[in-house]
Structures are given as C-alpha cells and as structure tokens.
Amino acid sequence: MNRILLFSILYLFCLLSGVAQDYKFELTTTVVDESLNPIPDVKIKTKNNKANFRSNSNGVIKLNYSYQDDYYLIFNHVGYINDTLFISKNKAKKWSEKANKVVVFKLKEKTFDEVVITAKKVDTVYGSDLFSIKDYLLLNDNNLLLLTYNKIINKNYELILTDNNQQILSKYTIPDRPEYLYKDYSDAYFMVCKTHIYKITIHQKQIKLTPIPKEDFYGYYQRILDTIQDNYYYSNYSENYPAVDFLVTNRQDSAHKKLISVKDDFMMELYRAQYKYVSGRDKLWAFRKEQETGIDKEIWIGANSFTQDFLYKPIYAPLFVTNDTVVVFDQYKNLIYKFDSDHDLVDSIPYQLRIKGNKEKWEQPIIKDKTTGAIYALYNKGGYNYLKKINLTSGKTKQTLKLSNRYIEQLTIENGHVYYIYRPFESLQKKFLYREKIIE
Secondary structure: OHHHHHHHHHHHHHHHHHHHHHOEEEEEEEEEOOOOOEOOOOEEEEOOOOOEEEOOOOOEEEEEEEOOOOEEEEEEEOOEEEEEEEEOHHHHHHHHHOOEEEEEEEOOEOOOOOEEEEOOOEEEEEOOOOOEEEEEEEOOOOOEEEEEEOOOOOOOEEEEEEOOOOOEEEEEEOOOOEEEEEEOOOOOEEEEEOOOEEEEEEEOOEEEEEEEOHHHHHHHHOOEEEEEOOEEEEEOOOOOOOEEEEEEEEOOOOOEEEEEEEEOHHHHHHHHHHHHHOOHHHHHHHHHHHHHHOOOHHHHHHHHOHHHOOOOOOOOOOEEEEOOEEEEEEOOOOEEEEEOOOOOEEEEEEOOOOOHHHOOEEEEEEEEOOOOOOEEEEEEEOOEEEEEEEOOOOOOEEEEEEOOOOOOEEEEEEOOEEEEEEOOOOOOOOOEEEEEEOOO
C-alpha cells in the first residue's frame, strides 16, 4: 500500500513538473519610447505584486518565468503613461517551445499642454548714453561690475563698479583687450583678456587687477565646477576632444574619484576616422606622439585635424550641484544622472531637449539659477529666446518663458530673474543691461 501511495505521489510530482516545464521560458523585454529610444529605470511589476523589476540603462530586462495562467506585466515610469503587457496562457506555451522570447515594448510619453508666458515688464538695470556694456557680473553685495567700451568696440575699455541705483562707485581703465568676465565656484572674479588674465578684487569700492598665470586659471579656477562641503567637482574637459570625465576630490585627503564619463559617440567615430585620410607624414608624426605620450595616434590626428572641420562640435555636458545633489546632463544618451554627496549614482532620468519637427532650436548652454537652484534650457526661434524650466524628477519641461526682446546677449539667471545685454534693432541707443522676472 505504501509503495502504491509513494508511486502515486511521484507520478503526480512528475506530471506537475512536466506541466511547469512546458511554460518555462526566458523573456527579454526592451522598453522604448515612441522614437524607439530605450527607456532606463522603468519599474515592472506583476498584477498581483509578487515580483518587481527595473529595466537597466539600455531599457532591457530579462525575466525567467513559468506561467500557469494568464499573466500581466505592468510598466511604470514617471515620464510615461503606464501600460500593461498581457501574456495569455496559450502565448506563454508557444514562447516556452522557443526557450526564450524577445519583446520590444513601447511606452507613450505623458504630454501636457505647454503654457508660453511673456514677461509683462522689462527693467533697465543699467544704461548710459556714454558707453555700451560688453559684459557684467552680479556681485554678492547687490552691486554690479560692468565691462564697458566707449565709441569704438575693442577700444577704450573700462571696468565700472555701480550700485543698484545706477550710481557709479569707481572706474578702472583696462590696459589690455578684454574678452569676458568670469565668476568661479567660490565667487572670485576674473577678467580674461587677449594677452593676460586678471583676478579682480574690490576693496572699499576700489577695483584692483592682479595678473595670474593662464595655467592657474584654466587648470584650477575654471576647471572646478562646484563644491559640496570639502568635495570639489571638476572635469578634464577639452574643446578638442569629444568626451569628458567628471571627477571629485576631497580637500582633506586629496583622493580622486571619477563620477561619470560622457561621450559623443557619433562625433568620436568621425574624430578617429580622420586618421585613415591623412598623409603618411602626418601618420608618422602621430605615431611618434603616441610613443612619447601614450595617447592614441588617432586622437592626435583628430585633435590636430578634425577639430578644424566645420562638422566638429565640442562636447557639451554640464554639471550642477543643487540641494546637495550632483546633476550631470548627458544629451547624447538623453539622460540626467543624479549623484548623492557620497558620490553614488542614485537615479538616471530620461530627458529630451530637441523639439520634434525642429520648430524650436535648443541653444546651449543649460543655465542654473544659482540662488534658487532651478535649471533652465534655452531655445531660440526667430531671434526670440525661450526658457524652459527642467523638472529634475521627471526630466520634462512644461512652462515656457518667452523673453521680450530679440537678439539678446550674455544671458544669465539669478534669484528668479533673467539678465541680458540688449540694444534695440536699428537704434542709436548704447547696449544696456536689462532684467525680466521669471513667472512661475
């Protein structure tokens, strides 16, 4: 009797195992948007919440299942409409016969009615009939530092310190040909000229210029992007190379860690391909440089040759610190990477700045309001500039601010206001500094 019972149990177990085996298969799902671009970090769960998964950086997830009934996989992402993949019992059985199945699953973007707002009031921050403004810095004490020229551009340059009532506090005649003003991560001020670089100090309302070595400015002051306490975030950016590494170092122990690399794959392919078409003499030169420095000969040719081509575009991938979170924009993978203060990657969010149909052109750079921490993308259409605030949670933009004036220069954002230099078209007016309030 016991042997018969044992045989019955074993038979039933084998039968059930055989049924389960019929429905076992590997499901590889690639989640894409409507343009067939992969969507990373899509949450995938079953209808009964017994299992939860997440797609990888390429939008791919592999699942191993044994289905006995009709099954549902629910796809969820903050920027897309939730959708469900239904797998019937019969479909699962067919898939199990092939051992594995590859499925491309398309999610639709959440769309919103975008609101375009035009500022109702444009304030003149500073204007004079005596000189035009070439560049400016908003100082921490609410004063302004203006780089001005009189009559003929590239001549008669002055630095002018003014208060917020347009009263001139002091002047400094510049002995060099200035190109632009610069404020670094620590709010130190600099003036880059054709032949020299100066550090600007203001003491008791008096302007002082101190020459500094170019290697100090480009190798330190301009290279450091932002800080969190003792952590300094910087990059190895070069305008002659279509990739960039972002790194962090700590002031206490001088340890260096790479956060992330951003590369323009298409530009890199063209960049390296130049080696095939240069002369034997150039190839020999590049080979010797490789032996001397350890840097690939294709890179030497690309930097020396392709960067002079009109097709070449330097890499653009800004890094910002906002609320103790490091944010890196990778427009080549259309992802926003977010790191915590311990340098760990906590999220990667899809975003898209290029407008479908090319109705609007995305203009670099992405701009951060240093006071509020808000980040904006700049667009241009018909000479007008449009600012779109980027939601760092969803990667989307909804509201757009259309600036009132066309063909503006030197746009910056601070404390909820847009500052820029402008002169009315075909006007005899000098170039003034204007301000518009960002309406939320």
